Amino acid sequence: MWALGSLAVHRLCTRATSMHDSAGCAHTAVPRSAVKAFLFLSASLRRGRTSQFVRPQLPPRTEKMAVDQDWTSVYPTAAVFKPASVPLPIRMGYPVKRGVPPPKEGNLELMKIPNFLHLTPPAIKKHCAALRDFCTEWPSALDSDEKCEQHFPIEIETVDYVSAGTSIRNPKARVVTLRVKLSKLNLDEHARKKLVKLVGERYCADTDVLTITTDRCPLRRQNYDYGIHLLTVLYHESWKTEKWESEKSEEDMEEYVWENSCSQRKALDTLLRIKASENLGPVTEEELLASEVVKNYRNSVTALKNEGETERNMSQYKECVKKLLNIQAGP
Amino acid sequence: MAAGWLWRRLCQGSVFPVNYASRIMQKQRFLLNSDLIGARLAGSHVDTQEPKTNPLVSVSDEPETLYKRLSLLVKGHDKAVLDSYEYFAVLAAKELGISIEKVHKPPKKIERFTLLKSVHIYKKHRVQYEMRTHYLCLELKYLTSSTAAVYLEYVQRNLPEGVAMEVKKTKIEKIPEHIKEPVWDTVSQAKETEVKS
Numbered sequence: 001m002w003a004l005g006s007l008a009v010h011r012l013c014t015r016a017t018s019m020h021d022s023a024g025c026a027h028t029a030v031p032r033s034a035v036k037a038f039l040f041l042s043a044s045l046r047r048g049r050t051s052q053f054v055r056p057q058l059p060p061r062t063e064k065m066a067v068d069q070d071w072t073s074v075y076p077t078a079a080v081f082k083p084a085s086v087p088l089p090i091r092m093g094y095p096v097k098r099g100v101p102p103p104k105e106g107n108l109e110l111m112k113i114p115n116f117l118h119l120t121p122p123a124i125k126k127h128c129a130a131l132r133d134f135c136t137e138w139p140s141a142l143d144s145d146e147k148c149e150q151h152f153p154i155e156i157e158t159v160d161y162v163s164a165g166t167s168i169r170n171p172k173a174r175v176v177t178l179r180v181k182l183s184k185l186n187l188d189e190h191a192r193k194k195l196v197k198l199v200g201e202r203y204c205a206d207t208d209v210l211t212i213t214t215d216r217c218p219l220r221r222q223n224y225d226y227g228i229h230l231l232t233v234l235y236h237e238s239w240k241t242e243k244w245e246s247e248k249s250e251e252d253m254e255e256y257v258w259e260n261s262c263s264q265r266k267a268l269d270t271l272l273r274i275k276a277s278e279n280l281g282p283v284t285e286e287e288l289l290a291s292e293v294v295k296n297y298r299n300s301v302t303a304l305k306n307e308g309e310t311e312r313n314m315s316q317y318k319e320c321v322k323k324l325l326n327i328q329a330g331p
Numbered sequence: 332m333a334a335g336w337l338w339r340r341l342c343q344g345s346v347f348p349v350n351y352a353s354r355i356m357q358k359q360r361f362l363l364n365s366d367l368i369g370a371r372l373a374g375s376h377v378d379t380q381e382p383k384t385n386p387l388v389s390v391s392d393e394p395e396t397l398y399k400r401l402s403l404l405v406k407g408h409d410k411a412v413l414d415s416y417e418y419f420a421v422l423a424a425k426e427l428g429i430s431i432e433k434v435h436k437p438p439k440k441i442e443r444f445t446l447l448k449s450v451h452i453y454k455k456h457r458v459q460y461e462m463r464t465h466y467l468c469l470e471l472k473y474l475t476s477s478t479a480a481v482y483l484e485y486v487q488r489n490l491p492e493g494v495a496m497e498v499k500k501t502k503i504e505k506i507p508e509h510i511k512e513p514v515w516d517t518v519s520q521a522k523e524t525e526v527k528s
Contacts, residue, residue, distance in 0.1 A: 078489070114491035116415045124419060128426030131485060133385040135427055135478040136395060142473070148399055152503035155399065162487050163495035186511060232509055239513035 060084035072126060075118040081110045086117065153184035156227075158220060175215040176223040178231065181208050185235060193254055194245075195238035256305035258298045267297060267324070274325075296320045396476040400432070400501040403469040403486070407494040410439075410465045416494065417467050420486055427482055430472045437466040 065074075065087050074085055083104040091101040092109045104110055142148050157177040161170035182192060182203070195210075196203050203210050212230055214223040250261070258264055268285055271294070275283045288294055300317040307313060403420070407413045417434065424431050443461040447454065474482070483498060490496060 078491075113409070114412055114493070116419065116491075119415075119419050119489060121422060124422050125426055127485065128423055131481050132427060133388050134481045136475045137428075138397070138473045138475055138478075142397070145399070148397075148503055152397065152505055154504040154506060156502045156504060158500050158502070160498040160500070161495075162490065162498070164492065180506075184506065186513075191513075228507060232507070235510050236514050239515055 062087035071117075071120055072123045075123075078114075078118050081115050081117070083107065083110070149181070149184075153180055155179040156224065158224075174218060174220045174223055175213065176220060176227055178212040178214070178224075178227040180210050180231065182210055183208055187235075187238065190241065191235075191238040195234055196254070198234055198238065256302055258302050263301055264298070267294065271324070293320070293323050297324050397503050398474045398476065398479050398500050399472070399503045400499075401471040401474055401479055401483075402499040402501075403471070404497045404499070405467040405469070405490075405494060406464050406496070407467075407491075408463060408465070409493070412491050412494060413465050413467045416491060417469070419489065420469055423485060424469075424471060424482065427478065429474060429478065429482060432470040432472045433468070434470070435468050437468055439463055439465045 061084050081104075083106070086104070088104075090104045090110065092104070092107055093102045095101045142151065155178070157179070159173060159175065161173055163170075182195065187195065196205075199210060202212060212227050214227045214230070217223045217226055268288055271288050272283070272285075297320040300313070300320040304313045304317055405413060405416060405420075407416075413436075421431060421434060441461050441463050443459060445457050445459045448456040448458045471482075479500070487496065
């Protein structure tokens with residue numbers, strides 16, 4: 001194409017000059033400034049092709065690479081994709097019409113994406129071999145979750161955030177969550193009930209786990225200290241018995257207790273009246289309470305109230321009531 | 332990778348049951364300060380337990396914190412990058428001897444929003460953008476603090492561009508001394524002794 005161009009220019013020159021010569025004066029079809037521009041252009045192009053100014057293109061490094069070379073020295077760290085250093089025939093990008101994706105030379109798509117050429121399996125193994133000296137072993141005595149819980153009951157959960165941005169700080173990183181099972185703490189019945197009442201929502205009765213989440217302090221260590229402080233305070237306060245705790249009424253009770261409840265009073269009342277009407281002699285309340293029938297009745301009522309209404313509980317209650325009131329009729 | 336000084340700490344050994352105590356106590360006893368003074372001053376010390384001592388490793392006496400679980404959640408926009416990273420992180424954990432509990436990929440979340448195409452009017456012509464976030468969750472079990480520090484630093488230094496990570500550490504601890512007994516017993520005893528004296 002360039003050859004054609006130079007030929008055409010040459011013809012133009014000769015024509016122009018011949019016209020000029022034949023006419024003897026400057027009545028040429030092509031103006032002289034345009035001709036000069038053409039001549040200059042062609043000369044500079046031809047100048048660029050000469051060996052004096054063109055750097056020899058070296059063959060890419062891939063041609064000198066052996067098959068069993070040490071790849072970790074080619075890509076020791078994370079680096080951009082260099083097509084002359086990677087001996088793979090990769091093509092990437094949107095293909096031209098009825099063609100193939102563009103080759104790897106000068107391919108922006110390949111340069112943009114993060115590559116893992118510095119983290120090949122042999123490289124990872126080398127790194128880990130060097131790092132293994134700094135690691136310590138997990139104590140072999142703690143090989144199951146139960147043993148960990150038995151020896152180390154408190155679990156502290158913290159979260160670290162890593163991301164690229166203008167700042168490495170993340171305000172969510174100061175949150176600390178403390179979890180402990182109440183069965184591992186040294187608590188008696190009253191202390192346990194008081195602690196559960198004090199703590200409210202943070203206690204899960206199914207798993208017996210107390211969860212304390214703190215984020216009121218600006219630093220993680222401060223939040224951790226505050227969490228431990230809360231646990232200490234809760235523990236010690238639950239062992240204390242205040243004067244007003246004796247005013248605990250039936251509505252405050254966590255579970256149903258049959259003693260001194262209206263169910264007990266009414267049952268005893270009914271039984272006393274039955275005995276009085278049958279004229280079997282005076283029967284004391286203690287005797288009634290100690291009797292088998294009343295004990296069974298007590299168990300069934302407590303089960304119903306605490307566990308809810310199930311088939312088993314209801315049938316048990318029915319049997320106990322029948323025995324209590326001596327009703328033999330009906331299935 | 333993790334050049335420089337990294338402190339290798341001893342394990343807590345005092346509370347373990349008796350049948351394990353002997354083996355662990357041996358290691359502790361061997362590495363007591365009094366035993367090591369001469370060796371450390373000499374410079375090139377030969378331990379019978381570790382034949383080739385790395386000069387960069389130093390051992391300290393403070394007890395190590397134990398991590399019951401380490402949960403890594405890696406987020407990125409490109410699924411292929413996360414797949415490669417998963418291969419790298421899993422291989423690194425295996426090589427360092429860390430037990431992997433679970434590796435799973437939570438479903439991706441797509442955030443879409445619709446904007447007006449033109450600067451002024453043309454309400455009917457809009458353009459929609461979406462941002463896809465792919466997740467990768469790696470759960471590791473039973474790490475000591477030195478191992479966790481080494482693994483996390485290695486894995487975080489090789490995080491690719493445009494990928495974020497959240498590390499959830501679950502540390503296990505003993506019940507502190509001041510929660511063992513209620514303080515009111517000791518306070519009442521102290522008051523009694525004061526009154527007596």
